[in-house]
Amino acid sequence: MEQAGSRVVVIDVLRACSTMIYALSQGCKVIHPCDTVSKAKDLFRQKVKSLGKDGVLLGGERGGVRVRGFHLGNSPEEYSSDAVRGRAVIFTTTNCTRNLTAVRSPKEVIICSFVNLHTVVEYLSKEDADVLLALSGTDGQMSLEDAVCGGMLINMLSDRREVVLSDSARTAHVLYLHYRRNIRQALLDSSHGKRLLELGFKDDIGFCAGVGKYEIIPRHVRGRVVC
Numbered sequence: 001m002e003q004a005g006s007r008v009v010v011i012d013v014l015r016a017c018s019t020m021i022y023a024l025s026q027g028c029k030v031i032h033p034c035d036t037v038s039k040a041k042d043l044f045r046q047k048v049k050s051l052g053k054d055g056v057l058l059g060g061e062r063g064g065v066r067v068r069g070f071h072l073g074n075s076p077e078e079y080s081s082d083a084v085r086g087r088a089v090i091f092t093t094t095n096c097t098r099n100l101t102a103v104r105s106p107k108e109v110i111i112c113s114f115v116n117l118h119t120v121v122e123y124l125s126k127e128d129a130d131v132l133l134a135l136s137g138t139d140g141q142m143s144l145e146d147a148v149c150g151g152m153l154i155n156m157l158s159d160r161r162e163v164v165l166s167d168s169a170r171t172a173h174v175l176y177l178h179y180r181r182n183i184r185q186a187l188l189d190s191s192h193g194k195r196l197l198e199l200g201f202k203d204d205i206g207f208c209a210g211v212g213k214y215e216i217i218p219r220h221v222r223g224r225v226v227c
């Protein structure tokens with residue numbers, strides 16, 4: 001996907017963007033998103049040669065659960081300072097990293113979820129460039145939680161600068177207005193949230209519903225996510 005002149009904001013509330021934001025806030029040096037498990041394993045082997053075994057971790061999920069043989073799954077709190085500080089993470093998830101590696105922008109690609117939303121909005125409000133929201137969704141379908149997050153971004157940005165909305169942006173905004181008093185409920189109502197609950201990831205839902213906890217803006221630049 002390429003949008004000439006636009007800043008692209010990739011949103012995946014549950015859970016990959018929230019996890020990447022948390023990992024980088026905890027001192028992770030760089031995240032390398034990969035679209036497939038085999039590419040992640042290949043890249044890991046290469047990086048071990050240059051960074052050593054202690055310098056790099058393999059993280060991610062398929063079907064919500066940690067890939068067999070990986071050090072970390074896709075629960076944000078696994079990426080604590082103790083685990084990731086000073087290290088590179090090779091990261092692959094079912095939807096988000098695949099979408100992320102497909103997005104191109106001549107301006108920039110920004111990683112966003114509720115947990116860094118305020119900082120992203122402050123940044124976007126300083127410039128007039130078009131903004132394209134790329135909602136990760138689930139298996140090619142729209143996800144309620146990503147739409148509500150996009151809608152909240154639109155709501156906050158429209159207080160700070162002029163915005164002209166497409167129909168899909170307007171739809172996301174209306175969904176946000178519905179959930180504005182209880183963001184966590186949007187995550188609980190979503191099919192993705194329900195699946196994570198069944199898998200035992202209740203704490204992740206609480207974490208990912210925490211609005212504006214981290215003041216960082218990760219960017220995807222030439223295959224690397226960095227702050």
Ligand code: 3SL
Nearest residue numbers: 014015016064093095096
């Ligand atoms: O598909 C993804 O990118 C993941 O974030 C999905 S899950 O939350 O790990 O199920």
